[in-house]
């Protein structure tokens with residue numbers, strides 16, 4: 001982190017042991033919890049929270065939040081289990097996040113395609129239930145109505161090509177209607193073609209959302225992401241600073 005002057009980072013823990021381990025790394029780590037864990041086609045069926053079949057125990061999770069060891073729900077992955085973000089099984093987790101004012105990062109895109117790089121879908125056994133249509137941001141509307149002010153960020157905005165192309169109208173409409181919703185461009189900023197990344201960023205900014213874009217890496221090397229961001233000469237210093245730090249600093253202010 002010091003190599004690129006990273007002030008803080010949000011990670012996705014996949015077990016209660018990992019929550020503990022990440023907290024020991026330092027104060028500049030915000031610990032998120034990945035859920036629900038996608039079910040694999042063969043054993044081991046769950047690579048995260050296996051003792052709870054992919055759904056971390058709510059009481060234990062709340063205790064971790066109250067102890068200041070869990071600071072976000074992230075990544076929330078409904079499409080990997082073919083459920084809507086509005087599925088009743090997810091509701092208690094959103095209620096918890098709303099009650100304790102912790103942000104929720106949601107995997108929203110049609111992808112990744114099976115075998116997609118930098119994703120858990122590159123494993124052959126992963127997630128037979130996967131349904132990209134459940135990554136549509138419009139499906140979040142009932143959740144946002146039920147929990148006013150719930151801080152949600154849409155992950156991987158602008159990612160995907162061809163039949164896995166982005167949900168642009170639904171994304172922009174959601175940002176317009178819900179001022180607490182932000183985005184990250186992880187995968188788009190590191191893996192998609194540079195022209196697609198640039199167009200996605202320009203699309204968000206021209207629609208008035210430059211204060212809602214946060215830097216995301218999703219495990220792609222930070223060096224590559226920063227090089228690509230810094231190569232965009234039309235970005236103003238203020239816009240660059242907003243994407244690199246200011247927007248996330250504001251968004252996560254209540255989290256830790």
Ligand SMILES: [Zn+2]
Pocket residue numbers: 075107108155156
């Ligand atoms: Zn994701």
